[in-house]
Amino acid sequence: xSQRARIIAARLLQAIPVIIGVVTITFVLTRAxxxxxxxxxxxxxxxxxxxxxxxxxxxxxxPLPQQFLIYVGDLxxxxxxxxxxxxxxxxxxxxxxxxxxxxxxxxxxxxSCAIAIxxxxxxxxxxxxxxxxxxxxxxxxxVSLPTFFTGILLIYIFYYLLDIAPSPLGRLDFxxxxxxxxxxxxxxxxxxxxDWETFGGAAKQLVLPAATMAxxxxxxxxxMTRASMLQELSSDFIRTARAAGLKRRKVLLGYALRNALLPxxxxxxMVFSFALGANVLVEKVFAWPGIGSYAVDALVASxxxxxxxxxxxxxxxxxxxxxxxxxxxxxxxxxxxFEGG
Amino acid sequence: MSTAAPQSFVSHVSxxxxxxxxxxxxxxxxxxxxxxxxxxxxxVPYDPLASSDQILQPPNASHWFGTDHLGRDxxxxxxxATRLDMVISxxxxxxxxxxxxxxxxxxxxxxxxxxSIISRGLDMIMAFPLFVLAMGIVAALGNTVENxxxxxxxxxxxxxxxxxxxxxxxxxxxxxxxxxxxxxNSDLRVVALHIFxxxxxxxxxxxxxxxxxxxxxxxGLSFIGLGVRPPxxxxxxxxxxxxNYIISGEWWLAVFPGLWLMLAVFTFNLLGDGLRDMxxxxxxx
Numbered sequence: 001x002s003q004r005a006r007i008i009a010a011r012l013l014q015a016i017p018v019i020i021g022v023v024t025i026t027f028v029l030t031r032a033x034x035x036x037x038x039x040x041x042x043x044x045x046x047x048x049x050x051x052x053x054x055x056x057x058x059x060x061x062x063p064l065p066q067q068f069l070i071y072v073g074d075l076x077x078x079x080x081x082x083x084x085x086x087x088x089x090x091x092x093x094x095x096x097x098x099x100x101x102x103x104x105x106x107x108x109x110x111x112s113c114a115i116a117i118x119x120x121x122x123x124x125x126x127x128x129x130x131x132x133x134x135x136x137x138x139x140x141x142x143v144s145l146p147t148f149f150t151g152i153l154l155i156y157i158f159y160y161l162l163d164i165a166p167s168p169l170g171r172l173d174f175x176x177x178x179x180x181x182x183x184x185x186x187x188x189x190x191x192x193x194x195d196w197e198t199f200g201g202a203a204k205q206l207v208l209p210a211a212t213m214a215x216x217x218x219x220x221x222x223x224m225t226r227a228s229m230l231q232e233l234s235s236d237f238i239r240t241a242r243a244a245g246l247k248r249r250k251v252l253l254g255y256a257l258r259n260a261l262l263p264x265x266x267x268x269x270m271v272f273s274f275a276l277g278a279n280v281l282v283e284k285v286f287a288w289p290g291i292g293s294y295a296v297d298a299l300v301a302s303x304x305x306x307x308x309x310x311x312x313x314x315x316x317x318x319x320x321x322x323x324x325x326x327x328x329x330x331x332x333x334x335x336x337x338f339e340g341g
Numbered sequence: 342m343s344t345a346a347p348q349s350f351v352s353h354v355s356x357x358x359x360x361x362x363x364x365x366x367x368x369x370x371x372x373x374x375x376x377x378x379x380x381x382x383x384x385v386p387y388d389p390l391a392s393s394d395q396i397l398q399p400p401n402a403s404h405w406f407g408t409d410h411l412g413r414d415x416x417x418x419x420x421x422a423t424r425l426d427m428v429i430s431x432x433x434x435x436x437x438x439x440x441x442x443x444x445x446x447x448x449x450x451x452x453x454x455x456x457s458i459i460s461r462g463l464d465m466i467m468a469f470p471l472f473v474l475a476m477g478i479v480a481a482l483g484n485t486v487e488n489x490x491x492x493x494x495x496x497x498x499x500x501x502x503x504x505x506x507x508x509x510x511x512x513x514x515x516x517x518x519x520x521x522x523x524x525x526n527s528d529l530r531v532v533a534l535h536i537f538x539x540x541x542x543x544x545x546x547x548x549x550x551x552x553x554x555x556x557x558x559x560x561g562l563s564f565i566g567l568g569v570r571p572p573x574x575x576x577x578x579x580x581x582x583x584x585n586y587i588i589s590g591e592w593w594l595a596v597f598p599g600l601w602l603m604l605a606v607f608t609f610n611l612l613g614d615g616l617r618d619m620x621x622x623x624x625x626x
Contacts (some may be wrong), residue, residue, distance in 0.1 A: 021465030026475075028483040043447075137363070140614070144607035146557055148564045149580055149599035156587050156596075277472025281561055285584065296565045299480055311477035315469045 007330050027071050030308050031064075081304040081305030081311070087300060090309035092290050094239050098313070099184025101290030102170055105279050107187075108213035109208060109271065116218045117264070120225025121257060135222065143219035147278040151212040151285035158208060166204050168286045177202040185285050209286045216278050217271050224267040228260040269322045276314055297336060364615030370608040377423040387414035389421040389574045393573035407553065407593035409579075410586065411572075415593060418574035419601050425575050429486065429568075434548055442537065442544070443503025447503070449509030450532045460506075463499040465522035471496040473541070475558060479567045489568035493558050495516050497551055504547050508540035546617045553609035558601050576602040 004265045039051055055061055074080070080090040100140040114137070151168075158165035158225040166173050171186055176198045186202035232238060233256050241251045283292035291310055298306035359365075377384075387404075393412035400407040406415035422545035448459040466474065478492035512518060513536065521535045522528075562568050569575040571582065576598045583595025 017461070018464070022459070022468050024463055025469070026477070028449055029477050062457060133363075136614075140610050141603075141607060144553060144557075144603050144610050146560055146564075146577075146580070146599065146602055146606070148561065148577075148584075149595070149603065152584050152587050152595050152599065156592050160588060160592075226530045266623075273470045280472065280476065284565055295476065298565050299476065302600035304480065307477065307480045311469070313472055314473040317468045319468055324442065 004330060007306055008327055011323065011330065012064050015319060018319055022319065023072060023075065024068075026308055026312045026315070027068055029311065030071070030304070031067070044336065053257065056090070068106050075312075076194060083306040083309075084303040085306065090196045090306050093294060093306065094186075094309055094313050095111070096291060097291045097294050100288060101279055101292055103187065104186045104206065104209055104276050104282070104288060104290060105213065108210040109268075109275060111210055112214040112217040112271075113221060115214065116227050117222035117257075117261075119218070120222040121229055121252065123222070123226045124229030124233060125252065132226075134306045135226070139219040142215045144216060146281075146287050147212055147216045148281040150215055151282055152208065154208050154212055155285070166201075166309065168208060170287050170289055171205055172198070172202055173205065209282050209310045210290060212282050212285070213275060213278050217275050220267055220271050220274070221264060225260065229256060229264040232256040232260045262329065262332070265332070266324060267323050272318060272325075279303040357468035361615060367608050369617055370604065371612060374423060374427070374608060375606055377420050378427045381420045381423050385414075385417035385420050389413065389418040390572055396588070397594075399591075400593055406597040407583070407591075409594050411424075413468070415579075415597055417529055418579060419576070419598050422574040422576050422598070423601075423605075424575065426556060426559065427607065429490055429559040429575075430489045430552055431491070431495065433555045433559070433592055434552055436490065436494035436553070437497035438544065438548060441498045441503075442505050444498070445502040445505025446509050446532050446537055449506040449585055450513050450536065452513075454509070457507075459502070459524070463502055466496065467499050469496075472558060472561060475562060476565070476567065478609070479562060480556065484567055486568050489562050493555050493560070499556060500551060501544065504543050505537070505540045508543060509536050512536050512539060535599055537584040546613060549609055550613035550617050553573070553613070554604065555607040556606050556609065 059067050062070070078089075078091050080094075082088065083090050083093055119135050119139070123132045127131060155165070156166045159168060172178060179193055179195060179198055179202075180185060182189050182192055185215055187199060187206070190199035190202060192197070238251060238256055241255050246255075279290070280292035280295060282288065283290045284296050287293065292314060295307055295310035297303075298310065382389075391413065393408070395404070395408050396410055396412040397402055398408040398412075404414050404416065406419060409415055409418075444459050444463070448456040468479075475489075475492040475496050478495060479488050482488040482491065509532065518531060518535060521531050526535070559568065560575070560580075563577035564581045565576050566581070569578055571578055579598035580595045580602070581600065583591075583593075586594050
């Protein structure tokens, strides 16, 4: 087995205890409901007998370790409980709404990287200059802006004042017909169907929420790019490349940036934590039909199974994203896997 | 030595402040926030809860930030809310500071099993997107302000615990620690009085960087309807209420509390950067 494959396998194994930890915490949260969980799940109108019945069906009368095993068994079988407000199984609700959230979050992160990395490079080439200070103040302001406030501000400016954005209600204006579901990502589905008019409509709806999230996640990426660019630019091989008379552009982008990007990829993990949290608020502001707004509605309705399913789904998503980042790192880092062959 | 050290620290601080006017502005803004939090309720021109017949007035001379849908003065509400938002975030940060210090000291000083269990436990918390975990905790414990504070404290604790653990760990076999032990100090005393104070400077930086995050977090939770309930003035709720009026053009309801919230977070973030420059110039980025 090559060294690279071994590293990837080891990283995959590392995810298992993390998943166990995540499931344990969500289990503790389901049992931490104030008072008696059975009373909650039975609903307001329940009498003694039906509460007892709920307690037995939920297995709450059994010892905790056994409850935990039952809980894990249910999760694995895909039984995440039923949502009180929609009446559907939580898992199917979540999987139906997940593409909307993912489309928004991933697009926002792409946008954020496309702005933050050039900003960081610009700041690093002239440290201490007014551009550097401006960059620092701008990204700090970005991360200080509460996402829900940025969203509302953008709606006011671009929808109310300038009237160039579509109404901030969901993924698609009612003028368009929802594309046939292939991946659940509207941009991909409409492109597959060749329906460019609807593609444009979906893209227009995405711009404001994606920009809102991107502004919030600029700071960590830009800062990390700047710091690691500074480090690379002061290293020997850059000095050599410069002394050899290579073009400035080639030295900056071909040599320094390529190496500087590795630590940036690692910070993406933290950025994802930011983004998934911000996602909830942005979805609420833009009435985006993703899992974030689902959870907010469930919270308001005290729909605990749905909230807990959401927390677990987000955590698993986060674990998966971190895993992908680390695997990506192992793949792009040229130092890994040379000697093992 | 004992007289020279404070002298040079003061001159160092004033040097950093002069070099970095942004940090000086941040300190001034912090002062203003503290004044609002302490004296706010007695300074404001109107009762933040009293409704009047002047509803949805745009900003004018008598209502600087306008009035809301019940005729309440937005300026008064924004200023009075400072105290509640500060109490929530300071409470949460203080709790995570204490919890993080204790856990970090145990893990860093005694190591072994304690370290493994504590570190894995903290990793479990960090495996969640933190805002989402806070939502889950508030939903599970019940929708109250105290639980918002606890939830914010829980998601911040790993950051403090990690800083303390690292600082304690590198000093646990240092010369001064062994000297203190030989002089007959108990382990607990050595950790608490000899090692832990060394972790305080990086902890202060962490506190300042974290405060901004705690304010955002608390406001975010109340924006989605957790914790503080209307009609209590609180920035997150005010933005949420104002959001309903933004598409009909009444911008002042959401914009002013949002700006204030942003200013508070901005202050703490700049302060954190400045403090880091003072405490550890090498870390400057």
